[in-house]
Amino acid sequence: AAGVIQSPRHLIKEKRETATLKCYPIPRHDTVYWYQQGPGQDPQFLISFYEKMQSDKGSIPDRFSAQQFSDYHSELNMSSLELGDSALYFCASSLDRQGPTEAFFGQGTRLTVV
């Protein structure tokens, strides 16, 4: 079965650079979530989209933005990168039209800022 695909799997950037992470949700899923997980920490909710419209926001820095495109893939754009942005970034998708169902997570993108 198709899973959530994230690219790239690994990314190394320098401070003050920008990064773009991509997420391809499971076909026909209507909701996409982004999470950030720092070393030794629990996943932190950043932002979500429902049917390509921004739905909820969590602790997403102003330097970050995200969008979902007409083909349902989503991108997380991160600018003015800081060392503290080094983390695993997970994308998840679910079909929530009739209530919160199981969310499927991708394998994540490991971002290292040097």
Add this chain to the structure above:
Amino acid sequence: DAKTTQPNSMESNEEEPVHLPCNHSTISGTDYIHWYRQLPSQGPEYVIHGLTSNVNNRMASLAIAEDRKSSTLILHRATLRDAAVYYCILRAYNFNKFYFGSGTKLNVKP
């Protein structure tokens, strides 16, 4: 958002049942109880969810207290591959967001 409380860690022997508790005393009537687990260096994985009634699936069982203020995830026969951090999460019906708490780190001994 309603908060959940779980023990930091638990230990189990292989092939024995494991009961992972979760308290959610501020749960609202439309909150679903979800459980996820995360193995090292992997994305969280859905385990099971329920609203009011107990639920079973191929991975686990979920027992929900009558007042819904607590729940228990039951792994019927723990294997070494079940060693992970288990998260109990409340998901509101009309919100597309959910928060991970601290979770319970389950260690399974051979």
